[in-house]
Amino acid sequence: MSSTTTTFRPGGRSARVRADVHRAAQELLAEQPAEGLTLPAVAGRAGVHPTTLYRRWGSVAELLNDVATSRFSGDIVVPDTGSLREDLERWVTDVTTDLADPDTLALMRAAIGAGPDGGCTCVTDRHAQLAAMLGRERARGGVALDVERVADALLGPLYYRAIFTTTPPEPGWAHELVHALLGRTA
Amino acid sequence: MSSTTTTFRPGGRSARVRADVHRAAQELLAEQPAEGLTLPAVAGRAGVHPTTLYRRWGSVAELLNDVATSRFSGDIVVPDTGSLREDLERWVTDVTTDLADPDTLALMRAAIGAGPDGGCTCVTDRHAQLAAMLGRERARGGVALDVERVADALLGPLYYRAIFTTTPPEPGWAHELVHALLGRTA
DNA sequence: TCCTTAAAGCAGCGATCAGTGCGTTAGGAC
DNA sequence: GTCCTAACGCACTGATCGCTGCTTTAAGGA
Numbered sequence: 001m002s003s004t005t006t007t008f009r010p011g012g013r014s015a016r017v018r019a020d021v022h023r024a025a026q027e028l029l030a031e032q033p034a035e036g037l038t039l040p041a042v043a044g045r046a047g048v049h050p051t052t053l054y055r056r057w058g059s060v061a062e063l064l065n066d067v068a069t070s071r072f073s074g075d076i077v078v079p080d081t082g083s084l085r086e087d088l089e090r091w092v093t094d095v096t097t098d099l100a101d102p103d104t105l106a107l108m109r110a111a112i113g114a115g116p117d118g119g120c121t122c123v124t125d126r127h128a129q130l131a132a133m134l135g136r137e138r139a140r141g142g143v144a145l146d147v148e149r150v151a152d153a154l155l156g157p158l159y160y161r162a163i164f165t166t167t168p169p170e171p172g173w174a175h176e177l178v179h180a181l182l183g184r185t186a
Numbered sequence: 187m188s189s190t191t192t193t194f195r196p197g198g199r200s201a202r203v204r205a206d207v208h209r210a211a212q213e214l215l216a217e218q219p220a221e222g223l224t225l226p227a228v229a230g231r232a233g234v235h236p237t238t239l240y241r242r243w244g245s246v247a248e249l250l251n252d253v254a255t256s257r258f259s260g261d262i263v264v265p266d267t268g269s270l271r272e273d274l275e276r277w278v279t280d281v282t283t284d285l286a287d288p289d290t291l292a293l294m295r296a297a298i299g300a301g302p303d304g305g306c307t308c309v310t311d312r313h314a315q316l317a318a319m320l321g322r323e324r325a326r327g328g329v330a331l332d333v334e335r336v337a338d339a340l341l342g343p344l345y346y347r348a349i350f351t352t353t354p355p356e357p358g359w360a361h362e363l364v365h366a367l368l369g370r371t372a
Numbered sequence: 373t374c375c376t377t378a379a380a381g382c383a384g385c386g387a388t389c390a391g392t393g394c395g396t397t398a399g400g401a402c
Numbered sequence: 403g404t405c406c407t408a409a410c411g412c413a414c415t416g417a418t419c420g421c422t423g424c425t426t427t428a429a430g431g432a
Contacts, residue, residue: 012429014379034299035247040419049381054421056379061221105302112349113220113299116291119350148353153366155350156342163298164305164345167334180339180366198399200409226389235411240391242409374432381426388419396411402404 092174278360
């Protein structure tokens with residue numbers, strides 16, 4: 001008891017179990033409705049004992065938050081072309097492609113249904129990416145845009161269609177959205 | 187067996203049970219995470235036998251779809267001021283108010299998590315209302331706007347903020363969104 | 373290499389859920 | 403008022419979930 005420093009073990013078996021569990025959860029969500037996603041079910045698919053899940057995550061909601069966080073972090077490379085308009089168009093295209101995957105949507109829906117902050121974990125990294133691009137534009141002396149406002153104009157329609165409608169995104173939609181935001185100039 | 191016409195009984199006890207179950211489901215969603223929403227739990231709160239729920243709805247997902255459909259239908263009066271801009275601004279304000287209720291959000295999240303078409307049932311009536319307003323504008327010789335496009339610009343930001351962020355809507359946001367859509371002219 | 377101790381596995385326990393067969397109640401047509 | 407039957411209530415049964423002591427394994431520092 002030299003101090004209260006508890007040493008964590010992020011590597012080796014723990015990491016392997018974590019990866020297996022994450023993969024198993026996403027596989028199950030892709031196959032069946034989120035209703036049947038229980039900790040024993042995920043454990044069985046992952047080849048891990050259910051006790052491990054109860055001890056590490058505690059509940060389906062926390063597990064889903066963890067899965068969503070790692071799934072939606074670092075999955076998209078932030079473009080840096082030197083032009084905000086170009087950056088945004090490429091980025092919106094990438095996000096649109098990401099949202100076109102049914103399995104991704106299933107995970108997102110489950111995370112939203114799991115709790116009030118489930119949706120936030122899905123877009124936290126998106127907002128960070130947006131802030132990076134807008135910050136660079138501001139640094140190079142361009143227009144100063146608010147992250148919230150740009151998120152409203154770009155992510156709003158994208159995620160709204162993905163979750164609330166069955167309307168597929170049309171080609172050229174990214175260009176159209178960015179155009180509506182930045183206008184003809186810029 | 188004169189014919190295969192099965193007579194339904196929408197009134198009396200059935201309707202009472204249905205209303206009680208709907209109310210119970212929304213109450214439970216307002217109190218606890220959707221994870222704990224089971225058919226026996228709803229039945230207990232509603233003062234109804236669980237068997238009834240298993241027979242009439244079959245699963246939590248179907249029950250949630252039913253609840254969401256009736257909850258988000260006919261709850262907002264479509265304005266008819268003679269001006270599209272005025273109609274849209276009032277309507278967006280009403281929708282924003284509706285989305286500010288935590289209990290409403292809890293139901294919406296649960297419906298989304300229940301299945302792929304859970305989100306659609308929450309906004310089907312909204313699109314119908316939008317179509318009505320745009321149809322009137324077109325009939326009186328005004329601008330002809332596409333429902334999908336207007337939904338992108340108005341409902342997109344609204345529902346995105348409600349589900350994916352914790353950013354509260356600012357005052358005057360309705361005016362701002364409609365302005366961004368219709369421009370300075372009208 | 374050895375040692376400490378996170379972290380995973382094992383066995384087993386209430387509690388509750390999903391589902392079924394059958395009797396009972398009451399809506400609605402006649 | 404009478405009758406039919408849709409819809410609800412009751413009693414009951416596996417199956418499984420959530421959880422907890424205890425043991426075993428292996429990560430990571432000395």
